[in-house]
Amino acid sequence: MSETRGTEIVRRHDSLKSLRSVWESHWQELAERIWPDRALFLSKDRTAGEKRTEKMFDATAALALTRFAAAMESMLTPRTAKWHRLRVPDEKLNESPAVQRYLDEVTNILFRVRYSSRANFASQMYEAYMSLGAFGTGGIMIEDMLGSGIRYKSIDLARVYFCENRHGIIDTVHRGFTYTARQAMQHFDSGQLPEKIRNAYEKDPEKEFEFIHCVRPNEERVRGDRGYRGMEFASYYVCTDTKDVVEEGGYRTIPYAMGRYITTPGETYGRGPAMLVLPDIKMLNEMKKTIIRQAHLNVAPPLLLQEDGALQAFDLRPNALNFGGIDSQGNALVQPLKVGGDVGLGVDLLEMQQQVINDAFLVTLFQILVEQPTMTATEAMLRAQEKGALLAPTMGRQQSEMIGPTIERELDILAYAGMLPPMPDELAEIGGE
Numbered sequence: 414m415s416e417t418r419g420t421e422i423v424r425r426h427d428s429l430k431s432l433r434s435v436w437e438s439h440w441q442e443l444a445e446r447i448w449p450d451r452a453l454f455l456s457k458d459r460t461a462g463e464k465r466t467e468k469m470f471d472a473t474a475a476l477a478l479t480r481f482a483a484a485m486e487s488m489l490t491p492r493t494a495k496w497h498r499l500r501v502p503d504e505k506l507n508e509s510p511a512v513q514r515y516l517d518e519v520t521n522i523l524f525r526v527r528y529s530s531r532a533n534f535a536s537q538m539y540e541a542y543m544s545l546g547a548f549g550t551g552g553i554m555i556e557d558m559l560g561s562g563i564r565y566k567s568i569d570l571a572r573v574y575f576c577e578n579r580h581g582i583i584d585t586v587h588r589g590f591t592y593t594a595r596q597a598m599q600h601f602d603s604g605q606l607p608e609k610i611r612n613a614y615e616k617d618p619e620k621e622f623e624f625i626h627c628v629r630p631n632e633e634r635v636r637g638d639r640g641y642r643g644m645e646f647a648s649y650y651v652c653t654d655t656k657d658v659v660e661e662g663g664y665r666t667i668p669y670a671m672g673r674y675i676t677t678p679g680e681t682y683g684r685g686p687a688m689l690v691l692p693d694i695k696m697l698n699e700m701k702k703t704i705i706r707q708a709h710l711n712v713a714p715p716l717l718l719q720e721d722g723a724l725q726a727f728d729l730r731p732n733a734l735n736f737g738g739i740d741s742q743g744n745a746l747v748q749p750l751k752v753g754g755d756v757g758l759g760v761d762l763l764e765m766q767q768q769v770i771n772d773a774f775l776v777t778l779f780q781i782l783v784e785q786p787t788m789t790a791t792e793a794m795l796r797a798q799e800k801g802a803l804l805a806p807t808m809g810r811q812q813s814e815m816i817g818p819t820i821e822r823e824l825d826i827l828a829y830a831g832m833l834p835p836m837p838d839e840l841a842e843i844g845g846e
Contacts (some may be wrong), residue, residue, distance in 0.1 A: 419656040422627045426587045429574035436682055440548050442572065443687050445793055446694050446695040447474040448547045453571040471701040473767045474687065474694045475719055477774035477799055480502075481686065482542035484775060488804065489542075489811055492535050495524055497820065503843060511837040512538055518834050523823055526832070532601045533565050540567035541815070545674055546774060549685030552671035554588075555822040569670065575671060578630075583814075584646075586669045593619045598657075607655040613798035631663060639792060666825045670814030673809070686773040704763060714749040714824075778804070 418423070437454040449465035490496050491749035495640065496497045500517040506512050537553050544551030557562045567586065573792040576585040582721050594613035597606060613620040641648070641663030650660040673683025689693070739745055771777055825835050 417656065417658075418649065419651045419658045422625060422651045422658075423653060423656050426589070426625050426627070426653075429576070429587055431764060433574065433682065437571075437686060441692060441693070443547055443694075446698060447470075447478050447538065447687055448543065451544075451547070451569070451571065455570070459469055463552060468698070469701045470698045470705075471763075471767075473697060474690075474770050474774075477771050477776050478543060478546050478687065479773040480776050481546040482539055485542040485545070485811070486539055488536075488808055490535075490538055490817060491526070492627040495520065501840065506839060506843070509837070509839060511518065515834060515837050515840065519824070522827065523820070526827065527823070529562060531561055532563055537567040541672065544568075545672055545683075545811075547687050548609070549683035550671065550673045552669055553819065555668050555670065555819055555826070557668075557826045557830075568671070573669075575669070575681070579670065579747055583669070583671050584613050584667065586667070586671070587628045588669075590624055590626065592619050592624055593621055595619065597622060598623075599676070601650065601659045605659045606656075607652055607657050607659075609655065610652065624659070625649075625651045625653055627651065627667060628664065628667060651779075665821045665829070667818065668822060669734055670822065671816040672811045674810070682713075686775070690770050692772040693766050693769050698772065700763050700766065714751070724842075775804075775807075 419709075425592055430779050441452060441454040444454065444466045445465075447469075449469065452465060486492075493562055499520050499522070500507055501512065501516075526532060534835045541551040541553050544567070549572055552573070554566045554568060556566065562786045572589040574587045575583045578584045592600065594610050595618040597610050598614050603611060610622055613622075626647045633642070633647070634645065635642045637643060641661070644663030644665050646664040648659050648660075648662040648664055648668050674684050674685040767779075824833075
């Protein structure tokens with residue numbers, strides 16, 4: 414007997430989870446030390462409001478991560494500038510005034526929709542850049558909110574799994590998420606939901622259930638079909654508990670845009686700057702603990718007392734009076750223990766490790782253009798060119814893997830919503846590419 418669609422999707426989801434178990438142990442280590450809020454790879458359920466910084470003794474890496482994300486945003490998707498334009502493959506058409514006006518108008522519409530109050534683009538992209546720096550992989554979901562435009566949502570790497578096609582392009586995404594019974598009733602057709610969810614909605618509407626959203630190439634595509642069966646990508650929502658498909662649909666373009674910092678041959682997930690300096694981050698935490706202990710000993714050293722117990726009630730409070738603390742000759746009967754240790758040397762070593770971590774997160778590189786009183790305009794231009802050359806590989810990958818697919822998805826949604834102006838005839842003749 415062949416397995417049902419829901420059973421097959423859950424089985425594949427479990428397989429994808431097991432394939433990346435080694436990654437998750439690495440990501441958990443990283444998250445605990447630089448992004449504690451996302452330390453959910455080995456334990457998906459955490460109590461709301463609990464402390465999550467138990468393993469952080471130094472905030473250098475955490476601060477470097479936020480600066481990395483801010484710098485990536487400023488270089489790739491700055492909120493105060495139009496950070497891309499549209500072109501067509503035919504260079505002659507790019508010179509056409511009608512085509513130029515059309516492309517400029519479409520670009521303006523994209524930015525207006527993207528930065529509307531409902532879209533939430535900027536904040537979600539910032540979180541994607543944070544994930545990119547921390548774990549080497551980050552992405553967003555571009556949702557078509559019928560009647561209200563486009564909505565962006567950053568992807569929690571702890572709950573998303575993906576596969577590449579033969580060209581190395583991500584074309585299959587499994588995202589796990591939790592809904593309460595009430596949320597499930599709001600999202601899905603109640604007639605498609607399992608009976609246990611409908612019953613929970615009546616008795617305990619806040620009871621939680623696990624779901625999977627599976628997006629993959631539509632292998633059963635019916636060309637010419639104007640519904641979801643004719644779309645390039647199939648979409649399935651599955652209740653994990655019962656393995657029932659609660660919603661089936663499709664997408665013309667993949668709704669997930671996933672970026673990777675760098676990839677190693679044979680690996681699907683990316684490696685980020687944090688993974689490169691994980692030994693340094695762990696060492697920095699240990700060094701910070703050691704220096705704190707040594708400084709504490711130097712500031713408040715142990716005291717050496719006489720053995721006869723005459724000073725058992727010794728009071729260390731300020732301005733306290735301790736009788737019997739000196740002998741008849743005026744010699745102190747209490748001496749601080751000289752513990753030795755050079756705190757200054759420890760601080761120097763600490764600063765060296767901090768510099769390594771800042772270099773890995775490109776913090777130093779992004780400071781190239783810090784103004785100096787003696788810097789001329791020519792020097793500033795040369796520094797900008799140098800920064801551009803050094804960042805080109807990093808930025809180029811994000812443009813092709815995350816930014817490019819995002820723009821394609823946006824254009825598709827706006828075109829089918831009728832929000833784009835009429836296309837010039839010469840552009841329509843080449844299919845509007």
